[in-house]
Amino acid sequence: MAALERLSSEHREVIVETYLRGRSYDELAADSGVAPGTLRSRTFYALKSLRATMREMGVSL
Amino acid sequence: MRAEDHQDLRELLGAYVLDQLSASDRTAVADHLTTCPACRAEAAELEPVVSALLLLDPTASGNAAPPPDLGARVLQMVDARRRTAARHSRLRRGAGAVLVAASVLAAFGFGSWFGGPRNAPPVIDVALNLDVPGLTADAGLVRHTWGTELKLEASGLTDGASYTVTFVRDNGSRVGAGSFLGTGAKPVRCSVNAALPLDAASQLVITAADGTVVMNANLP
Numbered sequence: 001m002a003a004l005e006r007l008s009s010e011h012r013e014v015i016v017e018t019y020l021r022g023r024s025y026d027e028l029a030a031d032s033g034v035a036p037g038t039l040r041s042r043t044f045y046a047l048k049s050l051r052a053t054m055r056e057m058g059v060s061l
Numbered sequence: 062m063r064a065e066d067h068q069d070l071r072e073l074l075g076a077y078v079l080d081q082l083s084a085s086d087r088t089a090v091a092d093h094l095t096t097c098p099a100c101r102a103e104a105a106e107l108e109p110v111v112s113a114l115l116l117l118d119p120t121a122s123g124n125a126a127p128p129p130d131l132g133a134r135v136l137q138m139v140d141a142r143r144r145t146a147a148r149h150s151r152l153r154r155g156a157g158a159v160l161v162a163a164s165v166l167a168a169f170g171f172g173s174w175f176g177g178p179r180n181a182p183p184v185i186d187v188a189l190n191l192d193v194p195g196l197t198a199d200a201g202l203v204r205h206t207w208g209t210e211l212k213l214e215a216s217g218l219t220d221g222a223s224y225t226v227t228f229v230r231d232n233g234s235r236v237g238a239g240s241f242l243g244t245g246a247k248p249v250r251c252s253v254n255a256a257l258p259l260d261a262a263s264q265l266v267i268t269a270a271d272g273t274v275v276m277n278a279n280l281p
Contacts, residue, residue, distance in 0.1 A: 009232065019079050019114060021256055031237050040082075044075030048103075051110045 006053050011046035014039055067093075071100050078107045079114075184212060187265065187278045193217065198276055204259040211238060211265065214250045215276070218243030222270060226253045229264040236262075 007015075013032075017023045018039070025036040032039075070093040076082050077090045094101050184201035191198060198215035211226055218224060226238040238255035255262070259280075267276040 009230075009234075013234075015114070017256060018076075018081060025076075025081070032234065040076045041072035042075075043079065043081070044072045047075045047078070047107045047110050050114075051106060054110065054113070 007046065007049060010042060011049050014042045015046050015050070018043065067097065067100075070097075071103065074100060074104050074107065078104055078111050185259075187211075187280070189276045189278050191276055192273075193275045196275065200265075200276075200278065202259060202265075202280070205254075208254055208256045209238075209259045209262055210252055210254050212250075212252050213241075213267075214248050216244075216246055216248040218245070218249060218275065219269075220245030224270075224275065225268050226255075227266045227268070228255045228257055228262040229266060230257065230261055231263045 014028070017028050018025060025039050028034075028039055029036040034042075070090055073082060073086060073090050077087065082090065094104060184203055187200040187202055189198050189200050196215065196217035198213065198217075200214075201212045203210040203212065209228065213226075220243055222243045223240050224243060225240045228236045228238055230236070236255045236257045239253035241249060241251040241253065243249060262280050265276075265278045265280060266274055268274050
């Protein structure tokens, strides 16, 4: 779980829910109370953060 | 273009590279990319992350270890995406690609998040607080690779009324697990699922349509 925690829970959730589980932003917005637009921008920062995490782990991208 | 338009479109790049945008948003971002080198560069930076994410299959239960053909699959994907940037030797690119995938697996805690026991997992008893007179219920939780299942048997819920099951995380955020109908004195037996790991759930709440809590439990 230590590695999992390297992403913030908000970042992890938006990727897991919308991408890995294929849920729509509207659906996730209804569940979480966060606006779809905010969730979409969160995806952007989540991917950036994931990239940074991968670099920290020594991956050359 | 106004600065805030640029910022709005830039923040759509994540959903864009994951192919999650509506046709109109996708076109808007694609148009923007033709005129904005900064956003083009950002989108290109996210590509290897997407390549690695493609390898994560949440339905591949029990896949705690990477599949044997992982290296070949990553190579293929990254190769296709990065053909234009073929500055490195084949060997280095291959090794890098495998590392990319492996690090994403690790970043998502692949072993613990998607992993778990391979055989039928045990049902974990839950001590329910029952908040309605005449209500009796038994509940158990099952730890799955893809989330948490609640098995519930209850009688004394209003016949035909809808009840909603929600898991609550430590930070108070909620994950819906589904809903079911009461069957009066006849016991209702149902199973609902939520997309969160059992370890991340701190509370279970079952509410009536008007929001009244009818059952809840604190999870270990």
